Amino acid sequence: MRRPRRKADETREDILTKAEAMLRDNGIAGFSIADLAAALGMSPANVFKHFHSKAVLADAICERHVSRMIARFQADGSDAPAPERLAVAVCQLMEVHLADIRENPFLFEMLVLMANNASLPSALRYKSLIEAMFKDLIRHGIDAGVYRSVDLESMSSTVGAAFASVLHPVFLMHADESELRQRCASLAALVNAALQSPLVK
Amino acid sequence: MRRPRRKADETREDILTKAEAMLRDNGIAGFSIADLAAALGMSPANVFKHFHSKAVLADAICERHVSRMIARFQADGSDAPAPERLAVAVCQLMEVHLADIRENPFLFEMLVLMANNASLPSALRYKSLIEAMFKDLIRHGIDAGVYRSVDLESMSSTVGAAFASVLHPVFLMHADESELRQRCASLAALVNAALQSPLVK
Numbered sequence: 001m002r003r004p005r006r007k008a009d010e011t012r013e014d015i016l017t018k019a020e021a022m023l024r025d026n027g028i029a030g031f032s033i034a035d036l037a038a039a040l041g042m043s044p045a046n047v048f049k050h051f052h053s054k055a056v057l058a059d060a061i062c063e064r065h066v067s068r069m070i071a072r073f074q075a076d077g078s079d080a081p082a083p084e085r086l087a088v089a090v091c092q093l094m095e096v097h098l099a100d101i102r103e104n105p106f107l108f109e110m111l112v113l114m115a116n117n118a119s120l121p122s123a124l125r126y127k128s129l130i131e132a133m134f135k136d137l138i139r140h141g142i143d144a145g146v147y148r149s150v151d152l153e154s155m156s157s158t159v160g161a162a163f164a165s166v167l168h169p170v171f172l173m174h175a176d177e178s179e180l181r182q183r184c185a186s187l188a189a190l191v192n193a194a195l196q197s198p199l200v201k
Numbered sequence: 202m203r204r205p206r207r208k209a210d211e212t213r214e215d216i217l218t219k220a221e222a223m224l225r226d227n228g229i230a231g232f233s234i235a236d237l238a239a240a241l242g243m244s245p246a247n248v249f250k251h252f253h254s255k256a257v258l259a260d261a262i263c264e265r266h267v268s269r270m271i272a273r274f275q276a277d278g279s280d281a282p283a284p285e286r287l288a289v290a291v292c293q294l295m296e297v298h299l300a301d302i303r304e305n306p307f308l309f310e311m312l313v314l315m316a317n318n319a320s321l322p323s324a325l326r327y328k329s330l331i332e333a334m335f336k337d338l339i340r341h342g343i344d345a346g347v348y349r350s351v352d353l354e355s356m357s358s359t360v361g362a363a364f365a366s367v368l369h370p371v372f373l374m375h376a377d378e379s380e381l382r383q384r385c386a387s388l389a390a391l392v393n394a395a396l397q398s399p400l401v402k
Contacts, residue, residue, distance in 0.1 A: 119375060158387040164366035171365070174320060186359040189402060194391045197398035201390060 012050045015040065020061045020107070027106040028058065028113070062114045062122035065107055069096060070129050082141030083196070087188035089137060090163055093130075094184050097172050108169065115169045130160045130167060138195065147195040155200075159191055213251045216241065221262045221308070228307040229259065229314070263315045263323035266308055270297060271330050283342030284397070288389035290338060294331075295367050295385050299378060309370065316370045331361045331368060339396065348396040356396075363392055 018040050023031055033054060037044040051057035080088070101108045115123050135156040141147030165171045166184040194200050219241050224232055234255060238245040252258035281289070302309045316324050336357040342348030366372045367385040395401050 154387065158384070158391055161366040161384050161388055162363045162391060164372070165362040165369075168366075168372075170371050171369075183359065183362050186355065187362055190359055190363060190395045191391070193398040193400040193402075194395035196400055197394040199394040199397055201394075 015047055015050055016060055019057055024104060024107055028110050058110055059114055059120050059122050062111050063125055066122055066126050082144055082146045083192040086137045090188055091184045094166050112169045112173050131156045134159045148200050150200055162191055163187055216248055216251055217261055220258055225305060225308055229311050259311055260315055260321050260323050263312050264326055267323055267327050283345055283347045284393040287338045291364055291389055292385045298373050313370045313374050332357045335360045349401050351401055360392055364388055
């Protein structure tokens with residue numbers, strides 16, 4: 001029974017790869033499952049067997065794209081103090097997005113459409129990445145005695161929310177880059193002041 | 202020369218009011234300038250003389266809607282300490298949006314489309330309202346000796362950005378209300394800890 005399952009997975013990957021290439025070149029507006037099936041030499045019914053709707057397909061492409069972006073992103077592993085590490089990590093992640101907008105405008109536009117619906121798998125995946133990153137950074141600061149002791153789970157979610165305006169695709173699409181960089185640094189300073197305050201919970 | 206100018210302003214208001222009513226009932230997807238002109242007993246050319254595109258018209262409606270929403274919103278003028286006032290004000294403003302989503306779903310959907318482009322007049326107007334509200338709240342806290350002294354202009358902008366995920370229409374549209382309320386309270390606690398910290402700048 002293994003062989004057919006692997007084949008189905010391979011077909012799924014082939015569909016994703018071709019769909020992504022078509023979307024990368026021409027955007028989602030002119031994209032159709034019919035054209036995709038023709039380009040793959042498949043029947044549209046076969047494509048629909050793997051992806052029940054254009055939305056599901058788009059979401060899967062976004063999820064793959066986000067995963068690759070994450071893999072490319074290297075949080076600063078330096079010996080810098082926690083507050084500096086946090087500021088550097090957030091601003092680097094924002095720069096990865098800004099590069100993505102320049103290099104893959106059509107794909108990023110699709111990501112923005114997807115991100116408007118926070119309950120989609122790709123949006124949830126991105127959210128959990130962000131929170132995991134903040135969890136590491138805050139834990140590091142607490143261990144080093146720089147940040148106050150807090151509930152890691154809820155604090156990483158709150159800190160992630162505080163950076164939404166510089167990390168969420170919707171905000172990055174039409175924003176002025178120098179304004180974004182300024183805002184990113186200011187938000188990092190605000191969050192760092194809170195995390196070092198005895199008042200933080 | 203005065204009479205014709207007043208008439209033009211009146212015509213502009215008539216167009217806005219009729220367009221808003223049509224959008225409120227049926228959303229933007231089925232909306233057209235041709236239908237609007239017919240409903241007003243005008244020529245489409247006459248409508249276009251006042252609003253050069255559907256986007257300009259939609260933005261003007263959003264701006265009017267945001268202005269009314271602001272007028273309806275009363276920041277807490279109580280004697281509560283600054284941190285509590287800030288928390289109450291942000292969460293009340295969020296509730297105004299949530300009520301708006303329930304009462305005017307089509308209009309709010311349009312607001313979300315508009316808000317995706319931060320350079321539109323209605324989006325800029327909303328941003329300046331938010332920042333003015335935070336400026337008042339932070340100034341009050343500094344005057345009362347509760348918040349540290351900061352640059353009011355830049356801090357109100359940073360604090361506004363920190364609350365984007367609970368105040369920006371894009372985030373409110375599909376979000377879970379109880380999660381939003383939790384996040385709003387946590388962000389307020391984080392910002393209040395920062396504003397009372399000697400580390401804040």
